[in-house]
Amino acid sequence: MEVGQxxxxxxxxxxxxxxxxxxxxxxxxxxxxQDESNPDFVVEVVSLFFEDSEKLLxxxxxxxxxxxxxxxxxxxxxxxxxxxxxSIGAQRVRxxxxxxxxxxEEQNVEACMRCLLQLKQEYSLVKDKLQDLFRLExxxxxxxxxxxxxx
Amino acid sequence: xxxxxxxxxxxxxQVLKLLxxxxxxVDKPLSGKKVLVVEDENLLQKIATAILSRLGVTIEISxxxxxxxxxVSKALEDQRxxxxxxxxxxxxxxxxxxxxxxxxxxATRRIREEEAKYGVHIPIFAVSAHTDGPxxxxxxxxxxxxxxxxxxxxxKLTEFLSSFEI
Numbered sequence: 001m002e003v004g005q006x007x008x009x010x011x012x013x014x015x016x017x018x019x020x021x022x023x024x025x026x027x028x029x030x031x032x033x034q035d036e037s038n039p040d041f042v043v044e045v046v047s048l049f050f051e052d053s054e055k056l057l058x059x060x061x062x063x064x065x066x067x068x069x070x071x072x073x074x075x076x077x078x079x080x081x082x083x084x085x086x087s088i089g090a091q092r093v094r095x096x097x098x099x100x101x102x103x104x105e106e107q108n109v110e111a112c113m114r115c116l117l118q119l120k121q122e123y124s125l126v127k128d129k130l131q132d133l134f135r136l137e138x139x140x141x142x143x144x145x146x147x148x149x150x151x
Numbered sequence: 152x153x154x155x156x157x158x159x160x161x162x163x164x165q166v167l168k169l170l171x172x173x174x175x176x177v178d179k180p181l182s183g184k185k186v187l188v189v190e191d192e193n194l195l196q197k198i199a200t201a202i203l204s205r206l207g208v209t210i211e212i213s214x215x216x217x218x219x220x221x222x223v224s225k226a227l228e229d230q231r232x233x234x235x236x237x238x239x240x241x242x243x244x245x246x247x248x249x250x251x252x253x254x255x256x257x258a259t260r261r262i263r264e265e266e267a268k269y270g271v272h273i274p275i276f277a278v279s280a281h282t283d284g285p286x287x288x289x290x291x292x293x294x295x296x297x298x299x300x301x302x303x304x305x306x307k308l309t310e311f312l313s314s315f316e317i
Contacts, residue, residue: 052192076249
């Protein structure tokens with residue numbers, strides 16, 4: 001596929017992620033911060049996000065699965081996840097975190113568990129989509145083109 | 152207090168001129184400033200660093216409130232013993248709220264106590280997910296100048312820091 005087509009595909013794909021509410025303006029912020037002095041900034045930041053998220057989800061699963069749930073602990077994990085997801089613009093992940101927090105306040109274990117499942121699904125979805133996006137970027141660069149930015 | 156329309160307008164233009172959207176100095180509008188970023192999470196450190204570097208700021212990082220206190224104390228002590236004229240070791244401190252070892256509120260309080268010995272005052276901005284509530288009150292009581300909400304944003308930060316200077 002030639003460069004122009006790849007670039008169009010990339011822009012359409014990016015636009016769809018914003019339209020579906022998977023990403024918000026904060027992701028564009030990250031793209032703006034990428035430049036010649038920081039050429040892999042977005043990939044690096046998102047990779048850090050994946051690492052942090054996987055650990056948080058693991059810790060959350062254990063915390064919510066305890067006989068006696070420590071809601072303060074659960075809330076602390078979710079607060080962190082909310083912060084990191086909002087800092088990269090993973091809007092639906094952030095919203096899933098907000099949902100868990102309200103059930104934490106009510107100390108509703110079952111609802112927390114349901115929300116955790118939802119959170120895992122949203123995370124999985126945005127992770128797959130972002131990895132697809134980076135693959136498209138790579139194809140553009142390998143074909144000798146520049147990665148376009150969505151206006 | 153009444154502010155006349157002209158000075159309001161000129162102040163607005165001064166701030167707007169700095170923004171890239173208005174043909175402002177894209178290159179380093181806050182060049183020469185030195186900021187201490189106090190944040191425990193790698194991801195957020197990386198983003199704060201990129202945003203502040205883009206604005207031309209020199210950054211140092213402390214991983215928690217305790218490290219920040221040590222860093223600031225040492226910098227103030229070093230300045231006292233140096234020959235050069237006194238100046239603030241940092242133009243601003245960006246302080247995260249929730250951190251291990253020592254949190255943002257305790258760190259702010261302790262830094263203020265330390266500063267009092269030297270008669271200086273470094274503006275501390277909280278970087279918090281909260282926009283109101285008891286935590287914000289506590290921050291203000293501890294000595295925080297302003298709460299920058301998370302996540303940090305280049306345009307909002309540029310506008311805020313520029314107007315803070317004026």
